[in-house]
Amino acid sequence: MIRNVRPWRIPLAVVLTIGAVGAGWAHGLRVVAAPQADGIAGRAFYSDETPATGETVLLFDAGGARLATTQTVDDGRFVFALSRHGEYLVVAEGEEGHRAETRVRVGPLPPSAASPVAALDDARLAALIRGELQPLREDIARYEKRIRLQNIVAGLGFIVGLAGAWVWWRARRGGG
Structure with a gap:
């Protein structure tokens, strides 16, 4: 399923999501x-x-x-x-x-x-x-x-970790 996604769409989705969250916090x-x-x-x-x-x-x-x-x-x-x-x-x-x-x-x-x-x-x-x-x-x-840089990095690391676990699970499922 991930092979059908155009490569430029994933970074675009990440940038739009981070931008939307930042705009919401900027006006609290x-x-x-x-x-x-x-x-x-x-x-x-x-x-x-x-x-x-x-x-x-x-x-x-x-x-x-x-x-x-x-x-x-x-x-x-x-x-x-x-x-x-x-x-x-x-x-x-x-x-x-x-x-x-x-x-x-x-x-x-x-x-x-x-x-x-x-x-x-x-x-x-x-x-x-x-x-x-x-x-x-x-x-x-x-x-x-205040949102601290360490919170942002931790959140991004969590997302990357979840994506890695999902890719590993898909590879293992498809290989067996």
Whole structure:
């Protein structure tokens, strides 16, 4: 059966398949969000690192009720103002049905310190730490979702191995 296939069709099929898979991965929507001093801030982006500009971002409470809706700005960032702590679901919806979601737990505010100056310093310190952690959270999310070269090579090796096993089986079956 393999003798009837024109030799140029197999490489063409492989190239088209790999191209189609790459195009699908290039447009995966991602969202990263973290608690801030007065709410939730985050960033929506595509798997190729392009900011998701002008996309809709929804905020839901733990019960599934929609609390707020906003749009991402030029760099894909968004902010929700909150007045209470709890667990929230942040959902980014993009064009063509793309959707990404993440859960964010906003804890209670730290108890007041003895003096107003100390409380201000604690609040400022907490805000600075959150601000420094946000880029790290984004980097981790990008790393987890990225297709690595080793995964591609492993997938191609698996396909070649299956094809080799099939050819061996056909040769053995035809020879006996």
